[in-house]
Amino acid sequence: MIAPSARPKLASKAMLRRDKQTGKDVLLYPEKGLVLNATGAAILRLCTGERDYQSIVLELSASFGESAPAALEGEVESFLRTLAERGLVEGLEP
Amino acid sequence: MSSGERVYTLIAELTYRCPLRCPYCSNPLDYQERKDALATSDWLRVLTEAEALGALQVTLTGGEPLLRDDLEALVAHARSLELYVTLITSGVPLERPRLAALRDAGLNAVQVSIQAPSADESDRLAGTRSFEHKLEVMRWVKELGLPLTLNAVLHRQNLGSVPQIIALAEQLSADRLELANTQYLGWALVNRDALLPGEAELALARNAASLAKARLKGRMEVLFVLPDYYSDRPKACMNGWGQRYLVVTPDGQALPCHLAHTISGLEFQNVREHSLAEIWQSSPGFMAFRGEAWLPEPCKSCDQRQLDFGGCRCQAFQLTGDARATDPVCSLSPQHGIVQAARLVAKAPSDLVPLRYRGSRQNVATPKP
Numbered sequence: 001m002i003a004p005s006a007r008p009k010l011a012s013k014a015m016l017r018r019d020k021q022t023g024k025d026v027l028l029y030p031e032k033g034l035v036l037n038a039t040g041a042a043i044l045r046l047c048t049g050e051r052d053y054q055s056i057v058l059e060l061s062a063s064f065g066e067s068a069p070a071a072l073e074g075e076v077e078s079f080l081r082t083l084a085e086r087g088l089v090e091g092l093e094p
Numbered sequence: 095m096s097s098g099e100r101v102y103t104l105i106a107e108l109t110y111r112c113p114l115r116c117p118y119c120s121n122p123l124d125y126q127e128r129k130d131a132l133a134t135s136d137w138l139r140v141l142t143e144a145e146a147l148g149a150l151q152v153t154l155t156g157g158e159p160l161l162r163d164d165l166e167a168l169v170a171h172a173r174s175l176e177l178y179v180t181l182i183t184s185g186v187p188l189e190r191p192r193l194a195a196l197r198d199a200g201l202n203a204v205q206v207s208i209q210a211p212s213a214d215e216s217d218r219l220a221g222t223r224s225f226e227h228k229l230e231v232m233r234w235v236k237e238l239g240l241p242l243t244l245n246a247v248l249h250r251q252n253l254g255s256v257p258q259i260i261a262l263a264e265q266l267s268a269d270r271l272e273l274a275n276t277q278y279l280g281w282a283l284v285n286r287d288a289l290l291p292g293e294a295e296l297a298l299a300r301n302a303a304s305l306a307k308a309r310l311k312g313r314m315e316v317l318f319v320l321p322d323y324y325s326d327r328p329k330a331c332m333n334g335w336g337q338r339y340l341v342v343t344p345d346g347q348a349l350p351c352h353l354a355h356t357i358s359g360l361e362f363q364n365v366r367e368h369s370l371a372e373i374w375q376s377s378p379g380f381m382a383f384r385g386e387a388w389l390p391e392p393c394k395s396c397d398q399r400q401l402d403f404g405g406c407r408c409q410a411f412q413l414t415g416d417a418r419a420t421d422p423v424c425s426l427s428p429q430h431g432i433v434q435a436a437r438l439v440a441k442a443p444s445d446l447v448p449l450r451y452r453g454s455r456q457n458v459a460t461p462k463p
């Protein structure tokens with residue numbers, strides 16, 4: 001599990017924007033881009049480097065109407081770890 | 095317009111001018127006779143129109159884009175359109191304050207190329223002294239918080255130094271390392287016999303790259319691009335002709351690929367005379383190889399055709415004289431013999447094969463390694 005006090009943030013090479021043609025959010029980085037689903041985009045919007053992981057998960061659970069944050073946590077963690085492996089997210093260690 | 099094609103990336107070649115003279119430059123062979131004709135206002139409009147067509151990224155390249163003094167203005171405009179802006183530069187001429195200004199204008203990423211991991215070799219290959227300055231530029235890139243891509247163009251004269259190039263990239267904390275073998279088009283085709291590596295050297299370098307890739311996962315992205323000549327199948331040229339990329343040259347021509355104008359008989363349009371949308375959607379040059387209707391045999395009935403689209407049109411043209419031919423790199427091409435012959439030459443020692451530098455008319459003999 002990612003430590004509750006970790007402060008994840010987008011790496012400086014990544015830029016999040018809306019693709020006007022499809023209405024989807026995309027994460028751009030050198031030579032490439034990833035199309036995000038609504039959950040992924042919501043997670044990344046909260047990864048500013050200012051909020052800690054625990055509050056990110058709480059806020060996501062609230063906004064998805066999920067009463068058990070633990071259920072969501074696994075999903076958030078694996079998403080962030082996948083992006084960290086590509087060097088797109090930093091700060092998973094507190 | 096058939097379905098699927100959309101501009102994702104605009105490649106803006108801002109100038110043909112460049113202080114270096116690499117023997118594998120992909121700029122046109124007659125670049126000295128060409129002029130940079132686009133004004134700042136033209137480029138601003140091109141950026142706006144490309145974004146409207148769907149572009150998410152813009153690559154500012156050349157020649158050497160730093161030689162344009164409106165670079166900051168172009169970066170700022172691209173960023174205001176929310177384009178992801180990458181600058182490809184040799185690092186010459188660049189001082190730290192200008193790099194900081196470019197960052198403040200909204201630059202997202204910087205790519206610097208080196209010719210070899212040491213000053214002597216690098217400077218010999220670039221035909222100028224530039225290596226030490228490049229190192230300094232790369233340190234500034236990181237210090238200013240910008241992501242750094244280190245790009246090394248590989249060929250038989252520097253392939254053996256891939257491990258040192260990897261070490262250098264680590265030392266500089268590069269975010270991405272591109273070990274890209276020269277493709278034999280333009281200047282590199284003129285110099286092919288001096289540049290094309292043998293298969294064994296290539297395998298060693300490739301192995302070093304894949305070890306580094308596994309080891310550096312999450313810290314540095316490592317990319318190794320084979321020369322087409324050693325692949326059995328051609329690569330998917332820019333994801334298909336006129337499918338995702340749009341190149342605009344310093345004189346304003348809009349092309350599906352940066353070498354498309356080397357194919358004679360194709361008609362390309364100029365952004366000073368037509369809108370980008372018109373050019374993208376219906377100009378004869380973009381339509382020429384879009385889709386599958388034009389494909390020759392054996393591609394037409396090949397099950398790979400949606401993966402590689404019959405290969406590189408420029409390569410087909412430069413090697414066979416016919417841009418509609420199957421790329422001779424493909425082992426199914428009736429003209430594959432041309433590529434096999436070049437591989438044979440690559441097995442021979444190369445010490446005495448002269449390099450022809452971009453911009454020079456006489457041959458320059460290369461010293462022994």
Ligand code: SF4
Pocket residue numbers: 279330331332350351352353354405406407408409
């Ligand atoms: S046609 Fe050839 S040179 Fe042009 S982009 Fe495609 S692969 Fe590259």
Ligand code: SF4
Pocket residue numbers: 327328392393394396397398399400402403404405420421424425426427
């Ligand atoms: S025959 Fe054509 S489509 Fe098939 S692999 Fe070769 S180049 Fe590609």
